[in-house]
Amino acid sequence: xxxxxxxxxxxxxxxxxxxxxxxxxxxxxxxxxxxxxxxxxxxxxxxxxxxxxxxxxxxxxxxxxxxxxxxxxxxxxxxxxxxxxxxxxxxxxxxxxxxxxxxxxxxxxxxxxxxxxxxxxxxxxxxxxxxxxxxxxxxxxxxxxxxxxxxxxxxxxxxxxxxxxxxxxxxxxxxxxxxxxxxxxxxxxxxxxxxxxxxxxxxxxxxxxxxxxxxxxxxxxxxxxxxxxxxxxxxxxxxxxxxxxxxxxxxxxxxxxxxxxxxxxxxxxxxxxxxxxxxxxxxxxxxxxxxxxxxxxxxxxxxxxxxxxxxxxxxxxxxxxxxxxxxxxxxxxxxxxxxxxxxxxxxxxxxxxxxxxxxxxxxxxxxxxxxxxxxxxxxxxxxxxxxxxxxxxxxxxxxxxxxxxxxxxxxxxxxxxxxxxxxxxxxxxxxxxxxxxxxxxxxxxxxxxxxxxxxxxxxxxxxxxxxxxxxxxxxxxxxxxxxxxxxxxxxxxxxxxxxxxxxxxxxxxxxxx
Numbered sequence: 001x002x003x004x005x006x007x008x009x010x011x012x013x014x015x016x017x018x019x020x021x022x023x024x025x026x027x028x029x030x031x032x033x034x035x036x037x038x039x040x041x042x043x044x045x046x047x048x049x050x051x052x053x054x055x056x057x058x059x060x061x062x063x064x065x066x067x068x069x070x071x072x073x074x075x076x077x078x079x080x081x082x083x084x085x086x087x088x089x090x091x092x093x094x095x096x097x098x099x100x101x102x103x104x105x106x107x108x109x110x111x112x113x114x115x116x117x118x119x120x121x122x123x124x125x126x127x128x129x130x131x132x133x134x135x136x137x138x139x140x141x142x143x144x145x146x147x148x149x150x151x152x153x154x155x156x157x158x159x160x161x162x163x164x165x166x167x168x169x170x171x172x173x174x175x176x177x178x179x180x181x182x183x184x185x186x187x188x189x190x191x192x193x194x195x196x197x198x199x200x201x202x203x204x205x206x207x208x209x210x211x212x213x214x215x216x217x218x219x220x221x222x223x224x225x226x227x228x229x230x231x232x233x234x235x236x237x238x239x240x241x242x243x244x245x246x247x248x249x250x251x252x253x254x255x256x257x258x259x260x261x262x263x264x265x266x267x268x269x270x271x272x273x274x275x276x277x278x279x280x281x282x283x284x285x286x287x288x289x290x291x292x293x294x295x296x297x298x299x300x301x302x303x304x305x306x307x308x309x310x311x312x313x314x315x316x317x318x319x320x321x322x323x324x325x326x327x328x329x330x331x332x333x334x335x336x337x338x339x340x341x342x343x344x345x346x347x348x349x350x351x352x353x354x355x356x357x358x359x360x361x362x363x364x365x366x367x368x369x370x371x372x373x374x375x376x377x378x379x380x381x382x383x384x385x386x387x388x389x390x391x392x393x394x395x396x397x398x399x400x401x402x403x404x405x406x407x408x409x410x411x412x413x414x415x416x417x418x419x420x421x422x423x424x425x426x427x428x429x430x431x432x433x434x435x436x437x438x439x440x441x442x443x444x445x446x447x448x449x450x451x452x453x454x455x456x457x458x459x460x461x462x463x464x465x466x467x468x469x470x471x472x473x474x475x476x477x478x479x480x481x482x483x484x485x486x487x488x489x490x491x492x493x494x495x496x497x498x499x500x501x502x503x504x505x506x507x508x509x510x511x512x513x
Contacts, residue, residue: 141167307337421447
């Protein structure tokens with residue numbers, strides 16, 4: 001049962017079903033022809049009624065059932081499409097308009113015998129049987145060539161009541177039709193002396209209906225062919241690219257969830273092409289992310305090897321020395337390397353979770369003028385008289401959409417880095433400028449600057465360049481500026497480093513709120 005349901009959910013099947021739904025609108029037209037036929041029949045009955053009453057009134061005025069008078073009345077009435085018979089009180093046919101009126105004969109059409117018509121009738125017959133209510137069967141017409149008309153409708157008409165009847169035409173016509181009868185009594189002096197019997201076959205109506213049905217069937221077949229062609233076209237232009245995307249998606253990851261393939265960007269200018277290019281961009285970003293994770297893991301392993309090796313060597317040396325001073329020195333080395341590993345792990349945890357935290361954190365407008373003023377004041381207390389810190393910020397508040405704690409982490413890290421490289425008596429300058437779209441903060445020191453070879457790596461993970469005296473300082477893990485770069489990038493900004501005439505300059509550019 002699952003296989004058919006799955007097949008029905010396919011996009012080509014849905015497209016074909018939708019197109020076929022439109023195609024079957026002509027079928028509704030065929031069904032409406034039944035109502036159209038009834039309306040035509042009603043119009044014919046109304047015309048026959050008027051004609052029968054007119055002839056009956058004229059014959060009542062004459063006062064006799066004279067055939068010559070009947071013929072004269074028929075010529076004056078100019079009734080050329082309805083057969084009219086005059087019967088007396090016993091039902092005997094006194095006069096028949098067929099004897100003196102030349103009725104126009106339409107050649108029978110062959111629409112009903114057309115192969116396309118017969119095929120359509122075969123398909124629609126079950127639908128028509130369900131939609132249309134069953135009708136009572138009609139009697140066969142025995143009045144066609146009878147010299148005396150006998151029947152309950154004739155008897156009722158001769159009693160003075162107008163009658164209507166439908167009978168199956170008993171003729172040699174190519175297809176069976178129905179004959180409509182309208183019987184109007186002729187009343188003279190309060191007595192019914194006879195009746196006028198007007199009759200007409202529905203053969204001409206059926207011929208017209210057959211022609212209309214054949215035309216509708218041709219439209220249906222043309223629409224069906226068009227629906228199939230349109231479905232094939234859409235299958236080729238929509239389903240085929242989607243299947244290619246499915247193949248690419250299955251080849252992206254193997255069973256071990258390792259990236260093995262890529263989405264192939266499409267040059268199509270429609271929504272499927274946009275989807276393909278979007279998936280291709282996502283895969284490029286995913287590749288970059290995977291490469292970052294792999295590189296980050298390799299860097300972590302590499303950085304942890306050195307302190308672990310120092311701890312292992314110091315631990316082995318403690319077992320071989322008896323001098324208390326040497327033992328204390330090795331214990332100090334172990335403590336120092338443990339502290340370094342703790343800082344490394346803390347920084348690793350911070351930088352690995354920075355993206356997720358930035359997404360979850362709520363961002364509010366932060367006055368960068370007040371924030372930098374507060375941070376600079378705190379560093380002035382830390383620096384004391386050793387280094388002077390100058391600040392130049394706008395007088396009016398300027399805002400950036402961010403988390404205040406993250407911005408404090410960014411600027412404290414940069415200032416701490418500048419302070420550690422600044423010699424005694426030097427100056428650190430902090431300058432904030434604003435334009436229409438961004439806030440630019442420059443932090444410059446008067447230290448030794450950054451070696452040109454190290455400038456491209458200054459924001460890399462675990463990269464640090466320190467003077468010999470601070471090279472083994474456990475406080476410096478090489479992750480501070482990498483964390484700063486990740487935070488600034490998460491806020492849609494940029495950070496760069498360069499050398500001035502004296503010292504280094506860090507420039508932070510953040511979008512203005």
